[in-house]
Amino acid sequence: MSDASQMPGGEDLILHHYSSSPFAEKARLMLGLKGLAWHSVTVPMVMPKPDVTALTGGYRRTPFLQVGADIYCDTALIAEVLEGRRPTPSLFPTAIAGQARTLAQWADTDLFWTALPYAMQPAGATALFAGAPPDMLKIFVADRKAMSEGMPQMRGPDAGAALTQYLDWLSATLSDGRPWLLGEAPCIADLSVYHPLWFITKTGPLAAVLEPHAALRAWMARVAGIGHGERAGKLDGAQAIELARRSTPRPALVEEGLGFTAGDAVTVTPYDYARDAVAGTLVGLSCRTVTLAREDERAGHVHVHFPRIRYSLRHVPRD
Numbered sequence: 001m002s003d004a005s006q007m008p009g010g011e012d013l014i015l016h017h018y019s020s021s022p023f024a025e026k027a028r029l030m031l032g033l034k035g036l037a038w039h040s041v042t043v044p045m046v047m048p049k050p051d052v053t054a055l056t057g058g059y060r061r062t063p064f065l066q067v068g069a070d071i072y073c074d075t076a077l078i079a080e081v082l083e084g085r086r087p088t089p090s091l092f093p094t095a096i097a098g099q100a101r102t103l104a105q106w107a108d109t110d111l112f113w114t115a116l117p118y119a120m121q122p123a124g125a126t127a128l129f130a131g132a133p134p135d136m137l138k139i140f141v142a143d144r145k146a147m148s149e150g151m152p153q154m155r156g157p158d159a160g161a162a163l164t165q166y167l168d169w170l171s172a173t174l175s176d177g178r179p180w181l182l183g184e185a186p187c188i189a190d191l192s193v194y195h196p197l198w199f200i201t202k203t204g205p206l207a208a209v210l211e212p213h214a215a216l217r218a219w220m221a222r223v224a225g226i227g228h229g230e231r232a233g234k235l236d237g238a239q240a241i242e243l244a245r246r247s248t249p250r251p252a253l254v255e256e257g258l259g260f261t262a263g264d265a266v267t268v269t270p271y272d273y274a275r276d277a278v279a280g281t282l283v284g285l286s287c288r289t290v291t292l293a294r295e296d297e298r299a300g301h302v303h304v305h306f307p308r309i310r311y312s313l314r315h316v317p318r319d
């Protein structure tokens with residue numbers, strides 16, 4: 001984007017993502033379900049990611065959402081932000097909200113971390129990286145190995161066995177003819193279950209695991225039909241950083257009784273993988289979210305928001 005008049009404003013949604021990322025596909029579909037317009041920044045698949053870390057303070061995972069100088073990490077939190085921005089159609093319809101969140105969390109963890117090692121078996125990896133520069137697969141594997149160091153991971157055949165059962169469970173859920181996993185309307189669970197299976201469709205011969213599941217494939221086509229909302233424009237990392245610098249982050253609140261005080265020096269770190277700590281000053285805290293203020297040389301004063309579930313919040317020890 002070179003025309004300054006097309007630059008997004010401080011209220012616009014900016015998704016930082018790349019096309020082949022399953023979690024980014026979940027986020028794009030959330031924007032689609034809500035019928036929202038958004039701007040797109042393509043981020044690198046592997047480290048280093050200097051423009052990403054200028055905005056997030058070190059969180060490297062994909063995707064994240066930017067609204068001016070507010071940075072929302074993790075699709076679980078992005079879902080809440082989009083729900084607040086446009087409540088209908090809901091990602092969490094009241095009658096099924098509990099089941100929807102529970103099923104979505106299973107899909108974003110167990111199902112995803114089963115689909116991934118299944119997909120990255122040699123035949124799958126070859127299909128996924130067909131057309132990429134020759135070294136890309138090697139670079140990707142080394143990057144992900146470093147990113148998930150210490151995290152137990154399934155071997156391909158174990159993942160295949162588990163995936164076979166998970167697909168049976170999901171097919172059984174649809175066996176009464178319902179259009180969506182939890183009934184008559186799509187919800188967050190559909191999008192979270194979809195993205196690991198979408199990744200499997202890209203694995204050449206390994207995608208055959210989906211073939212016996214006609215109802216599940218028809219459901220996948222319905223989810224894909226939700227679309228990605230309106231892509232309002234593209235910008236690069238430097239433009240997104242400049243927008244953050246020109247914007248003022250929204251006020252946040254630290255609730256009492258949670259063991260922390262506004263102004264505390266803290267870090268936030270994912271529990272599972274990509275455990276890069278983000279350091280900052282605590283400005284927002286509840287049982288649902290945590291917000292750090294950071295000063296960045298390039299992005300200026302930003303607020304970085306995380307979900308509370310699956311993230312560790314710690315005081316920075318004093319000298």
Ligand SMILES: N[C@@H](CCC(=O)N[C@@H](CS)C(=O)NCC(=O)O)C(=O)O
Pocket residue numbers: 021022023024044045046047060061062063073074075076108147
């Ligand atoms: N819990 C995170 C998981 C995100 C995630 O694992 N994304 C993958 C891409 S699908 C990732 O970050 N890979 C490493 C990278 O892109 O640097 C979320 O819901 O956003």
